[in-house]
Amino acid sequence: GAVVSQHPSRVICKSGTSVKIECRSLDFQATTMFWYRQFPKQSLMLMATSNEGSKATYEQGVEKDKFLINHASLTLSTLTVTSAHPEDSSFYICSARDPLAGVDTGELFFGEGSRLTVL
Amino acid sequence: LAKTTQPISMDSYEGQEVNITCSHNNIATNDYITWYQQFPSQGPRFIIQGYKTKVTNEVASLFIPADRKSSTLSLPRVSLSDTAVYYCLVGSSGTYKYIFGTGTRLKVLA
Numbered sequence: 001g002a003v004v005s006q007h008p009s010r011v012i013c014k015s016g017t018s019v020k021i022e023c024r025s026l027d028f029q030a031t032t033m034f035w036y037r038q039f040p041k042q043s044l045m046l047m048a049t050s051n052e053g054s055k056a057t058y059e060q061g062v063e064k065d066k067f068l069i070n071h072a073s074l075t076l077s078t079l080t081v082t083s084a085h086p087e088d089s090s091f092y093i094c095s096a097r098d099p100l101a102g103v104d105t106g107e108l109f110f111g112e113g114s115r116l117t118v119l
Numbered sequence: 120l121a122k123t124t125q126p127i128s129m130d131s132y133e134g135q136e137v138n139i140t141c142s143h144n145n146i147a148t149n150d151y152i153t154w155y156q157q158f159p160s161q162g163p164r165f166i167i168q169g170y171k172t173k174v175t176n177e178v179a180s181l182f183i184p185a186d187r188k189s190s191t192l193s194l195p196r197v198s199l200s201d202t203a204v205y206y207c208l209v210g211s212s213g214t215y216k217y218i219f220g221t222g223t224r225l226k227v228l229a
Contacts, residue, residue: 036219043206043219043221043222044206046216046218049216095163107153107168108153111162112162113161113162
């Protein structure tokens with residue numbers, strides 16, 4: 001099946017620095033990817049929709065200048081947490097759909113997640 | 120976007136069958152129902168998907184009544200490794216913007 005990979009799986013940074021997380025679709029081209037964040041014991045919260053070649057669409061309450069999303073190719077989307085603070089510490093997950101995966105049923109493929117810890 | 124409602128948590132014992140029901144009262148005609156499993160510190164993993172009636176694969180069965188306003192994920196003979204959070208999502212082609220509900224935290228006991 002389709003594979004989505006994230007990197008890094010874990011990152012620790014100092015407060016005030018920026019961190020980039022990559023999301024790659026390994027065996028398919030993804031025109032659209034989604035970014036979620038998840039706090040401990042909570043559900044996934046959709047942050048933004050990443051569109052190849054155009055600006056990302058952010059969910060209400062998500063700061064677009066804080067969470068920069070770039071989807072420069074059909075296999076790569078990046079999330080940059082700018083000027084990170086301890087409250088940005090979370091588990092970040094990306095997902096993508098395979099537009100050629102047989103019947104288009106809305107199935108999403110998720111990455112392994114990236115745990116960010118801001119000190 | 121169809122909203123889903125699931126029990127927050129369930130406990131079961133090894134070897135038992137577990138049924139988790141999800142309500143999705145405002146499901147649209149084109150929507151499919153997809154269940155995902157998530158272990159701690161991992162991304163969700165696809166379990167099963169269906170549109171109506173019953174679907175079965177090597178790990179689970181999915182029961183969907185005729186009105187499609189709910190669905191039941193059935194896990195036969197669970198083991199300790201099935202302890203995870205299970206999410207049901209409703210969506211269709213063109214609507215991949217899923218809103219995750221609470222999910223059901225299943226704990227399998229020895």
